[in-house]
Amino acid sequence: MPDAAVQTSLIEKLERSRIAARALATLAADRKNAALEAIAGAILEGADRIFAANALDLANGRENSLSSGLLDRLSLDARRLHGLADAVRQVAALVDPVGEVVRGKVLPNGLKLTQIRVPFGVVGVIYEARPNVTIDIAALALKSGNAVVLRGGSAAENTNRVLVELIREALESAGLPADAVQTIDEFGRQGATELMQARGYVDVLIPRGSAGLIDTVVQESKVPVIETGAGVVHMFLDASADDAMAIDLAVNAKTQRVSVCNTLETLLVHADAADRLLPPVLSGLRAKGVTIHADDRTAKIFPDSVPATDEDWAAEYLDHDLAVRVVDDLDGALEHIRRWSTSHTESIVTADLANAERFLAEVDSAVVMVNASTRFTDGGEFGFGAEVGISTQKLHARGPMGLSELTSSKWTVRGTGQVRG
Amino acid sequence: MPDAAVQTSLIEKLERSRIAARALATLAADRKNAALEAIAGAILEGADRIFAANALDLANGRENSLSSGLLDRLSLDARRLHGLADAVRQVAALVDPVGEVVRGKVLPNGLKLTQIRVPFGVVGVIYEARPNVTIDIAALALKSGNAVVLRGGSAAENTNRVLVELIREALESAGLPADAVQTIDEFGRQGATELMQARGYVDVLIPRGSAGLIDTVVQESKVPVIETGAGVVHMFLDASADDAMAIDLAVNAKTQRVSVCNTLETLLVHADAADRLLPPVLSGLRAKGVTIHADDRTAKIFPDSVPATDEDWAAEYLDHDLAVRVVDDLDGALEHIRRWSTSHTESIVTADLANAERFLAEVDSAVVMVNASTRFTDGGEFGFGAEVGISTQKLHARGPMGLSELTSSKWTVRGTGQVRG
Secondary structure (H helix, E strand, O other): OOHHHHHHHHHHHHHHHHHHHHHHHOOOHHHHHHHHHHHHHHHHHOHHHHHHHHHHHHHHHHHOOOOHHHHHHHOOOHHHHHHHHHHHHHHHHOOOOOOOEEEEEEOOOOOEEEEEEEEOOEEEEEEOOOHHHHHHHHHHHHHOOOEEEEEOOHHHHHHHHHHHHHHHHHHHHOOOOHHHEEEOHHHHHHHHHHHHHOEOOEOEEEEEOOHHHHHHHHHHOOOOEOOEOOOOEEEEEOOOOOHHHHHHHHHHHHHOOOOOOOOEEEEEEEHHHHHHHHHHHHHHHHHOOOEEEEOHHHHHHOOOOEEOOHHHHOOOOOOOEEEEEEEOOHHHHHHHHHHHOOOOEEEEEOOOHHHHHHHHHHOOOOEEEEEEOHHHOOOOOOOOOOOOOEEOOOOOOOEEOOHHHHEEEEEEEEEEEEOOO | OOHHHHHHHHHHHHHHHHHHHHHHHOOOHHHHHHHHHHHHHHHHHOHHHHHHHHHHHHHHHHHOOOOHHHHHHHOOOHHHHHHHHHHHHHHHHOOOOOOOEEEEEEOOOOOEEEEEEEEOOEEEEEEOOOHHHHHHHHHHHHHOOOEEEEEOOHHHHHHHHHHHHHHHHHHHHOOOOHHHEEEOHHHHHHHHHHHHHOEOOEOEEEEEOOHHHHHHHHHHOOOOEOOEOOOOEEEEEOOOOOHHHHHHHHHHHHHOOOOOOOOEEEEEEEHHHHHHHHHHHHHHHHHOOOEEEEOHHHHHHOOOOEEOOHHHHOOOOOOOEEEEEEEOOHHHHHHHHHHHOOOOEEEEEOOOHHHHHHHHHHOOOOEEEEEEOHHHOOOOOOOOOOOOOEEOOOOOOOEEOOHHHHEEEEEEEEEEEEOOO
């Protein structure tokens, strides 16, 4: 399709999203929950259609030599399908954020002010080849009263098309506008490009996927973006850190799940505790198969390591690798974090109150921890019940995002004829 | 200066802002308030320097044939200078938003979660030839713990340079880093362009001024922007509107101050009440010198008018002009507002409960009112104590922005060694 035609067709779709968003905005939670139940049912009942489409994507993927990791993320089986349906039901069980009163007061002149949560309107999502994102985001958007426009990765094109068809059928069966969930995958890359230009049609754009994808959207989008970002996550073992706690926290933060953004990537150790802590902590990590990328001072204490360079301090490995550095003191740790952190999550392990408070106050990250595993930076763990992503930007939302982060607000003012003097 | 040199010098300045921001972020309110007092004092004591610089700008302005309106906004006298100093003292009297607890809870595993307000860090502001913005924004940024980088209009260049010098001297005298407030006016237009590209150096950019300026910043900035926008503000006189209230509210909303974004620009009237309401309401407005731009149905009832076109429905006059249209019913009013509103402020005048609630629910604007003058959409009127601007975007802040809208948030997590299972 020529670019101008894509643009016209896309805008026409986005106008339909806007109309659907208007209907969703004032819908009672009961109605939205019924639609979510219908979607969960449709996913299970549509299993054969989904598997057939998924087999096509997998065959294409193998032909295009996708990595086994990507093929695994792409593939759906009965167990995963049940997981998707369950996730939709869990979203139905969450509290509806729409209408929640944020603040309110009565002005001296009698005007009654109330700030309430309202849906954004039309939310755009650009993501990669993970069909579960299609379902998750559609459910979260619907629950928060937003229409959603999806642009998934081409590798999951067939699966996503069927999933969106099933969702739209379920929406209609529940009496909701099908256009509450639309895909623009048919427009290919040009669709994503146009979506990023569609200021006024799309209220917010959320990129989900690799750092490269997120960076492209952040750089190119004229629509406001919520950046869900990379995590070069640090833990600092202070001089007073308890041995057992240091081992437990470092091993858990690094190895409990290596492929996610809240996994530990750089361990900093106070020089006064390096001899005491590094051997047991790093042995524990080596026993779990972690490669230690060590600075000179660490390597002297723990030779079973490879040398670290600046690339290691900047690395989000998302693998069984850890950069380790000995720092002179808390200030050295703070300086290293300022220089290299992506401001996602940092944790200090300490028994010292003043150092704990300084770390909490001075580290400028979305989540700052004392004596806790960085793996807890997560919407589910925080009790938000659903994973929209983890914002590493400072505008609108910061840290794990729940349903309320998918809303804007509106002031209502109720008067009895007040005029301004 | 060649572009590359501007870029290097600007980045070097922004790095100094970052260092200053770090010091500001953890500063107690007392220290910030003392600095604000010092700034208020410096403005008054520096009157001679300010007036000399201002005279230079005014002379240049006359030479460049600036309009009398612009010259008036640009000019400072003793009364205005006292006003500026008072405004700074008023900001000092506001509650410090930094550290305010937004939410908090204890997780089942004992982790203590607290979401607190923190400064953005470095705030950039691009504005036009109003020296008062220099002072207002510097005070608001300082109070909320942010370093600020100012790019003012070239017409106020000399005045702003002296104001920033005085602020920086006052900051140093109060023991705060002078770089908490910097101007990049010396780099001219190229400085503004580079500022919009300085993602990672500037946390948020706020344009203040004309629709054209705001639009340019929104379109070109790679830094997250808070859009303070135009107001094509509507009032709908419902069939049940009280005569006296309709007259009071329409006249107040249109004429109390015509040059501001919350002033009324389009009046919609229910067809059933047009014969009753239009003559007294429009006569009241004509008596205040307002030109009525009328649709056909209005013109038949009130001939003392000029014909309205689509340009009138889209107009933010900011003058003694008002577009007036008769609509069939509430749905007609909602449809007109959806089509033409800039989503700033809309008000319904009605005695009907169901219509009031529908208007509040269905109008998708930052502020939606029942039986109140649109002139109340204002940070001062809302009790925020200071005017950062009125956001017409949906991300981060919507409607009047107070000090807390100049902050981000951060999660702190306090544990005792918790690991994720």
